[in-house]
Amino acid sequence: AQKITQTQPGMFVQEKEAVTLDCTYDTSDQSYGLFWYKQPSSGEMIFLIYQGSYDEQNATEGRYSLNFQKARKSANLVISASQLGDSAMYFCAMRGLGSNYKLTFGKGTLLTVNP
Amino acid sequence: KAGVTQTPRYLIKTRGQQVTLSCSPISGHRSVSWYQQTPGQGLQFLFEYFSETQRNKGNFPGRFSGRQFSNSRSEMNVSTLELGDSALYLCASSTRDSLTDTQYFGPGTRLTVL
Numbered sequence: 072a073q074k075i076t077q078t079q080p081g082m083f084v085q086e087k088e089a090v091t092l093d094c095t096y097d098t099s100d101q102s103y104g105l106f107w108y109k110q111p112s113s114g115e116m117i118f119l120i121y122q123g124s125y126d127e128q129n130a131t132e133g134r135y136s137l138n139f140q141k142a143r144k145s146a147n148l149v150i151s152a153s154q155l156g157d158s159a160m161y162f163c164a165m166r167g168l169g170s171n172y173k174l175t176f177g178k179g180t181l182l183t184v185n186p
Numbered sequence: 187k188a189g190v191t192q193t194p195r196y197l198i199k200t201r202g203q204q205v206t207l208s209c210s211p212i213s214g215h216r217s218v219s220w221y222q223q224t225p226g227q228g229l230q231f232l233f234e235y236f237s238e239t240q241r242n243k244g245n246f247p248g249r250f251s252g253r254q255f256s257n258s259r260s261e262m263n264v265s266t267l268e269l270g271d272s273a274l275y276l277c278a279s280s281t282r283d284s285l286t287d288t289q290y291f292g293p294g295t296r297l298t299v300l
Contacts, residue, residue, distance in 0.1 A: 102285055103285070104285050104286060114293060114294045115291060115292070115294065116276060116278070116291035118291075121286065162229065164229075166285075166289075167285075172241065172242060173231040173242050174219070174221070174229075174278070176228060176229040177228075178228050
């Protein structure tokens with residue numbers, strides 16, 4: 072079974088500062104993908120970034136980067152230069168292949184960006 | 187490309203009724219997955235369809251069912267609604283062609299059961 076743990080129910084950050092959202096995972100699969108999604112109050116899930124289990128380099132997408140530490144089974148999201156529009160719920164998720172081709176989500180972290 | 191669309195966006199039903207939700211995937215995507223989001227249970231996987239076949243199913247009762255049409259559009263049905271079925275129902279589409287493909291979500295259908 073796959074499991075995602077996000078230990079920070081809520082986080083606060085000042086505008087223009089960087090913030091790290093924590094995510095640890097557990098799986099017995101050798102091949103898996105790790106995803107981060109953003110969910111504003113409107114409810115839509117917005118894809119942010121992906122990291123594959125075999126990727127040796129950390130993924131980056133604009134202001135988002137994923138700090139992937141495979142031995143520690145962690146996949147933390149780093150948002151640089153926070154903006155007010157970054158205020159939202161953030162979900163870490165993982166997915167495998169075959170019968171594990173389904174997203175398993177953590178409980179999420181509510182990020183609030185203060186002006 | 188147009189994104190994933192879901193209809194209706196909001197629904198209010200009473201206990202015992204049934205409901206059908208619709209999801210149109212991104213053009214070219216043949217996989218559609220459904221998720222239920224509630225404050226108590228979080229995001230939970232319902233089922234996935236690919237090429238009109240159910241490929242995976244989550245741990246939900248048989249009242250929850252789905253199907254996929256030849257144009258990849260998908261519907262999910264919930265029969266004999268219960269209060270606990272009140273939730274945001276999200277569908278996601280993907281190409282399902284590799285470990286790296288991304289699932290893109292629609293805006294969701296918010297179901298309220300009274």
